[in-house]
Amino acid sequence: MSSQKGLNGLVLKIVSRCNINCSYCYMYNMGDESYRLLPKKMAGNVVDHIMERAARHCDEFEMKEFEFILHGGEPLLAGKSFFREFVEKAKKQFEKKQVRLRIGVQTNGILLDTEWCRLLNTLSVNIGISIDGPADRHDRYRKDHQLNGTHAKTLLGLHTAQLESCKIGVLSVMDASTDPQAMYNYFNQLNIDDLDFLWPDHNYEKLPALYQHQSPRPDYTPFGDWWIRLFDCWFADRFTRPRIRFLNQVVLMILGRDAGFESIGQEENRYLIVETDGSIEASDYLKACGDGFTKEGLNIERHELSEAFHTPLMKMHRQSHRMLSDTCRRCSIKEVCGGGHIAHRFGKDKGFANPSIYCFDLMKLLTHIQNKILDNLSAKTIREAGLAKMSYQDALRSINM
Ligand code: SF4
Structure with a gap:
């Protein structure tokens, strides 16, 4: 196999x-x-x-x-x-x-x-x-x-x-x-x-x-x-x-x-x-x-x-959350965001090597959700799970914005 x-x-x-x-x-x-x-x-x-x-x-x-x-x-x-x-x-x-x-x-x-x-x-x-x-x-x-x-x-x-x-x-x-x-x-x-x-x-x-x-x-x-x-x-x-x-x-x-x-x-x-x-x-x-x-x-x-696993576009699509732009690779929330949907990254100059067109929208949303969830968990659970709050501004700083 x-x-x-x-x-x-x-x-x-x-x-x-x-x-x-x-x-x-x-x-x-x-x-x-x-x-x-x-x-x-x-x-x-x-x-x-x-x-x-x-x-x-x-x-x-x-x-x-x-x-x-x-x-x-x-x-x-x-x-x-x-x-x-x-x-x-x-x-x-x-x-x-x-x-x-x-x-x-x-x-x-x-x-x-x-x-x-x-x-x-x-x-x-x-x-x-x-x-x-x-x-x-x-x-x-x-x-x-x-x-x-x-x-x-x-x-x-x-x-x-x-x-x-x-x-x-x-x-x-x-x-x-x-x-x-x-x-x-x-x-x-x-x-x-x-x-x-x-x-x-x-x-x-x-x-x-x-x-x-x-x-x-x-x-x-x-x-x-x-x-x-x-x-x-x-x-x-x-x-x-x-x-x-x-x-x-x-x-x-x-x-x-x-x-x-x-x-x-x-x-x-x-x-x-x-x-x-x-x-x-x-x-x-x-x-x-x-x-x-x-x-x-x-x-x-x-x-x-399985032959479709190897063509350029299908390979890119399959691994789109791993094949990230330089900006996304630096981003502190990339594990959750994954660079967004591949179709939203496309531009004629750099192909798919861009963050999502919705990058800032995603960043603001995902940090909001994370913080809201943490507000509802006990301090012990947060500590044991290794979670931490992160503001939108913190995430922006990780990509030098
Ligand atoms: S928030 Fe923006 S920079 Fe971060 S992983 Fe998502 S698309 Fe990339």
């Missing part, structure tokens, strides 16, 4: 088109036009190759768990028969293995009717729904091709899935111009137990609009300030607190646990993308770095999944 760890799973782009057109979408609206050349739907023979390669990968790396995340475009456009056949093929390929298989779908929720929900329940497919908040926020970004807001249809899908007792998580792209307390209350009243907010996809070539065309500054941290207020609501809520993945992971890491994922921490990124034509690629968030940026010439028909 290889000394490297195997993949945790694959994100499968089972369709390359979408029934809506979100303004911030990295697939269609961030400069990558390569989707136009892809088959609209993944063919059955590509699924067959995926199953064979994934099963072999699990054998090679003695994996005990593996995950398929069905993604798009809008994955439900693939149709119910695709889902039935996919799960059948997965079961057939994995039934004799000691591998716990998980299958999820990430959808905009618009097509989720009773029939879909019952099918996904029968197939044990977990559902992730993308909701950006109340109608006035969601409809600002998540519009259909006629420029109509999609909030009402998405909420109908969510409620249908809740009525059918589906296993549901919600993903929301954060909007730092919103009131975090109002957002927290909104998702709480929707009875969402499993929630995450994604940092918007920006880099040094495509700065967040809130930065008003200026490079990041330590005294201007709208994203960090938003998260701090969200964290404070969440931390104070002892009764209905949902799991918010980003915050859960940060808290675990501060308490010394091995945690983290693509956005933060020290863990390797052990997911890969497979496009509808079978291309194997690194994180699809990297599409925002330029047209065809994620293409490295690997295809599930011809290559084993």
Whole structure:
């Protein structure tokens, strides 16, 4: 067996088109036009190759768990028969293995009717729904091709899935111009137990609009300030607190646990993308770095999944929390931050050898969380765990700011 760890799973782009057109979408609206050349739907023979390669990968790396995340475009456009056949093929390929298989779908929720929900329940497919908040926020970004807001249809899908007792998580792209307390209350009243907010996809070539065309500054941290207020609501809520993945992971890491994922921490990124034509690629968030940026010439028909460990971009993505810029290497909170998400480090001059575009926001947020947690631990626990308070200014000094 290889000394490297195997993949945790694959994100499968089972369709390359979408029934809506979100303004911030990295697939269609961030400069990558390569989707136009892809088959609209993944063919059955590509699924067959995926199953064979994934099963072999699990054998090679003695994996005990593996995950398929069905993604798009809008994955439900693939149709119910695709889902039935996919799960059948997965079961057939994995039934004799000691591998716990998980299958999820990430959808905009618009097509989720009773029939879909019952099918996904029968197939044990977990559902992730993308909701950006109340109608006035969601409809600002998540519009259909006629420029109509999609909030009402998405909420109908969510409620249908809740009525059918589906296993549901919600993903929301954060909007730092919103009131975090109002957002927290909104998702709480929707009875969402499993929630995450994604940092918007920006880099040094495509700065967040809130930065008003200026490079990041330590005294201007709208994203960090938003998260701090969200964290404070969440931390104070002892009764209905949902799991918010980003915050859960940060808290675990501060308490010394091995945690983290693509956005933060020290863990390797052990997911890969497979496009509808079978291309194997690194994180699809990297599409925002330029047209065809994620293409490295690997295809599930011809290559084993472990061959993707060695291409430059996939290697960089996998080890992104170790392959840090000089600034990040000096930083006193790099163990928790991990340089942030690789897609947020990109700039034409230095490639990925930059701190995250959200560096100061992350620094302010992570020091705030650490100090707040320490305020709630006994002096003995803090001493035994070797923890210490650190101000934002202390962290800034570590990178000579
Ligand atoms: S806070 Fe900034 S300098 Fe420190 S690890 Fe994160 S991105 Fe790098």
